[in-house]
Amino acid sequence: QKEVEQNSGPLSVPEGAIASLNCTYSDRGSQSFFWYRQYSGKSPELIMFIYSNGDKEDGRFTAQLNKASQYVSLLIRDSQPSDSATYLCAVMDSNYQLIWGAGTKLIIKP
Amino acid sequence: DAGVIQSPRHEVTEMGQEVTLRCKPISGHDYLFWYRQTMMRGLELLIYFNNNVPIDDSGMPEDRFSAKMPNASFSTLKIQPSEPRDSAVYFCASAFTVTGMNTEAFFGQGTRLTVV
Numbered sequence: 001q002k003e004v005e006q007n008s009g010p011l012s013v014p015e016g017a018i019a020s021l022n023c024t025y026s027d028r029g030s031q032s033f034f035w036y037r038q039y040s041g042k043s044p045e046l047i048m049f050i051y052s053n054g055d056k057e058d059g060r061f062t063a064q065l066n067k068a069s070q071y072v073s074l075l076i077r078d079s080q081p082s083d084s085a086t087y088l089c090a091v092m093d094s095n096y097q098l099i100w101g102a103g104t105k106l107i108i109k110p
Numbered sequence: 111d112a113g114v115i116q117s118p119r120h121e122v123t124e125m126g127q128e129v130t131l132r133c134k135p136i137s138g139h140d141y142l143f144w145y146r147q148t149m150m151r152g153l154e155l156l157i158y159f160n161n162n163v164p165i166d167d168s169g170m171p172e173d174r175f176s177a178k179m180p181n182a183s184f185s186t187l188k189i190q191p192s193e194p195r196d197s198a199v200y201f202c203a204s205a206f207t208v209t210g211m212n213t214e215a216f217f218g219q220g221t222r223l224t225v226v
Contacts, residue, residue, distance in 0.1 A: 032213060043201055043217035044153070088153065096208040097166070098143075098215065102152035 002027045004091050006101035015110050019076040021087050023101055026070070029094030033065055033072045036088040038103065044088055048074060079108045114218035116202050122224045128190040131221045133202030134183055141205040143215060144177055144187050148198045159185065192225045
C-alpha cells in the first residue's frame with residue numbers, strides 16, 4: 001500500500017514567521033511531488049511542484065525534496081493570514097498515479 | 111477556458127435514490143479524474159480516464175458506483191442506489207498529461223452530496 005503521510009495539524013504560526021509543512025512517502029520510485037492548497041469549502045489548487053532533489057523557490061514558497069529520505073517539505077516565508085488553509089501533499093508514484101496525503105491544516109495568527 | 115465545470119454544486123437526496131454528478135473537463139486535457147473527499151478519509155481517487163477510456167477504477171467503492179465518459183468534454187459519476195455513507199464532496203479534475211513536466215491537475219469546484 002503506497003502511502004503519503006502528513007501531520008494533520010492544526011499547525012499554528014504567527015503572522016510573519018516561517019511555516020514549515022512536511023510530507024513523507026513510501027514509494028521510492030515516486031517521480032513528481034506536488035503541494036496543493038485547499039481553502040475551506042473550496043477545491044485544491046496547485047501552488048508548487050518539484051521533481052529534483054534540493055530546493056525550489058517561488059516567491060514566498062520553497063519546496064524541498066530529499067529522495068533518499070523520502071521526504072518533501074513546503075516552507076512559507078513571511079506567513080500571512082491568507083495562507084491559512086489545508087495543504088495537501090501529492091506524490092506521483094512509479095505508475096503515474098497521484099497518491100494524496102490527508103493534508104495539514106495551517107493557521108496563521110495575526 | 112472556464113476551468114473544470116461540475117454540476118450540481120450541491121445535491122441532497124434520499125437514501126435509495128439515484129444520483130448523477132456531471133463534469134466538463136478543460137478542453138484539450140486528456141486525463142479526467144473523479145475524487146471523493148471526506149474528513150475521515152481525505153481525498154480518494156475513484157476512477158480516472160485517459161482519452162475517454164477508463165484506466166483505473168480500483169478506487170470505486172462498490173458496484174453502486176459507475177462512471178462514464180462518452181466524449182472528451184463530458185463525464186458522469188452515478189451512484190445507484192445512494193446511501194448515507196456516500197455523503198461527501200466529489201471532485202472532478204482534469205490534466206493535460208501525467209508524465210513529463212506539465213502534470214498539474216485542475217479541480218472543479220466540487221459537488222457536495224448529502225444522502226439522508
